[in-house]
Amino acid sequence: MPILSLFKSTVLLLVFTVFLGGCGESLKAKVAKDAPAEIRKSEPGTIIVAANRTEAYLPLLRGKKIAVVANQTSVVFHKTGHTHLVDSLLALEIDIAKVFAPEHGFRGKADAGELVKDGTDTQTGLPIFSLYGKNKKPSQEQLEGLDLVLFDIQDVGVRFYTYIATLQLVMEACAEKGIPIIVLDRPNPNGHYVDGPSMELEHTGFLGMTPIPLVYGMTIGEYAQLINGEKWLENGKKVDLTIISLENYTHQSAYHLPIRPSPNLPNDTSITLYPSLGLFEGTNVNAGRGTEFQFQRYGASFLDSTKYDFNYVPKPNFGSKYPKEDGKKCFGKDLTEHERMHLVNLEWLLEAYHNSIDKSEFFRTDSFTKHAGTALLQQQITNGKTASEIAASWQNDLDEFKKIREKYLLYD
Template sequence: MFFQLVKNTLFLAVLGLVSCQAQTNSEKQTHNTERQVSPSSTLMVGANQTQAYFNKLKGKRIGIVGNQTSVIFKENGAYTHLVDSLLVHNFNIVRVFSPEHGFRGKADAGEQVKNGMDTQTGLPIISLYGKNKKPTPAQLEGIDLLIFDIQDVGTRFYTYISTLHYVLEAAAENNIAVLVLDRPNPNGAYVDGPVLELQHKSFVGMHPIPVVHGMSIGEYAQMIIGQNWLEKGVKPELEVIPVKNYTRQDPYILPIKPSPNLPNAQAIKLYPSLCFFEGTQVNAGRGTALQFQVFGSPFLAKNYFDFSYTPKANEGAKNPKHMGQLCYGRNLSNSKIENKIQLDWLIEAYQNTADKSKFFNSFFTKLAGTAKLQSQIEAGLSPEAIRKTWKPALKAFKKMRANYLIYE
């Protein structure tokens, strides 16, 4: 192990864990407000444990890697953005770095985000999903410490962990320490899916891990370093502030949606299974109010599927797949979701599409991390037969993963 677990410290704040109430008229900026959540647990995220890390920030020039989820919760159900909280305590924040979807989490998936300036604080915001995904030496100039605080959802193709990789790598190359303020993984109770083959490495899959890895951001940061996955084996100075009173089996409902198209717990639970549709001709609910809770396509057999909808432009989906076209498929918004990747819907859609030769696109292999899954589906293998082929690599991954776990 190369990490140091922080000793338990007393802190009086109670974490709120359910959906945020509506923003008031005076709360026009996402990050510079107090917002309301309902307290329901004594679980305490890393950011809330200010007594564990505030002393580490004194005299440091700080960079924040964060977005709309980087908040400190309060006893009364309110929360404030980490940036605002640190500024109130007169810490020296030099600049802010934002991942995919931007600092406020409004940009579409895959939409390039530009650099800018925060209108409330005057801090420069550097996009790590624009011209460059890895912080440059110039962007890191004058920084002694990088704080990484972003809520993840526990899948390989959710790009916040790819941003984490590049932040760790750049920090090591520029002799900058990294402090990860950890948060729970809402899909942390299981490990599943094909393990990525390195020939299919991309920004939606950088390392040989399964689709669902069952790790927190802090645990995954330790794995990235410990497995020598950074360029030339560089190793930054890393410290993780773990979540208190948490096990990976604990259900965790995100109080703030982590990106525009994951609006609720059902979408987050379905995401590991339905995201595969992003590499096909099937729409996965973008352009509806049920993002990643429905799927459909104009090319699916309307006499087979019992649900239809028409995608329209909305927040997070300015030009959704099949916009304005009637799509046939399934509504899973009230379905009970098991802790596993569900292949039945993907196979069902493939088998009932008009032209199977046009069902998959090149992005599918990047999402799967292997060309085998598409071949298996085209060959007519059952979900059980496909899942069986994952077992050896999953067993090896779990053995390796055990070296980096913080939580039971």
């Protein structure tokens, strides 16, 4: 055997041995935790994403034919920047057969709701299969011949953000095919609280597939455990699930996302406001799409201009080819300087509704119900309930969910 190949094999064997010594069972999934200090490449206390913990998952990929579920956030960080996970794995001679792409596509350039097509990645030559469009779940044919599926997508912890629906459908397809899935965990920037209305079963869909609150306070790895443990996959199936965990993360950790997780969440402020302003997606009010301040402002031409001292005009741009209120002067609020949120704020939604000149045109009822997860919220708003009264109506469901959630947490 050539010296270089012998050296590589020896190093892999040593890493594999260390990995076997540190792996164990945690709750419903196998969670790899221990990482040799010399491989961490970060200062003590810095959050280390699972994708960076190559020593924990590379031994599980060697000799396997795998598919990767990924988008532009699926990266390995290093001192001078980052490298896409797929590129890193290919460089390490991992056998990637195909890529599955969620909403916004593999490179994250498609509008919200825009059809993502199958194709070929020009940078790697790998076939890409869309999980957003007609086919939101990998078919059994697409999984044929695979030994493993690797999932790595940055979530933001809001129920109607569709990456968790993609996760659930991928898990379901893997369970049906008998293929294991590995989830590389990433921090939840909204993981420090649980709030909002819970999804009612009669309204479930791609904007919410499980009976969880609007903000559920779990990382995507913890949420995968919840899906599996509560038997929420179709027909109560369970998938062979492994979570590669984070290091130095707690649910109170403030985490800056270095890559926007989707075109219309450009910064930390938009992400912290998204649970609250995202409810405007089910109305005719513009929530900043068509500007450079997506989910950091809201407004509409039909809001009473005498009640607001801020206005703007949405125009088509990156991430929003057809924004609501396109070309119209929108009256509303600028929230670009808002601090980190710790609850779902309904005051902005209520204020906009009450200041709407034609309230009959305010809601897109079907869309609003899907975003809220319940038809009750619209009724409460139109019936004049206050924000505190509405929030109080969520409390029993929140208390029950927190008890369930506790069983699947990996971090303090």
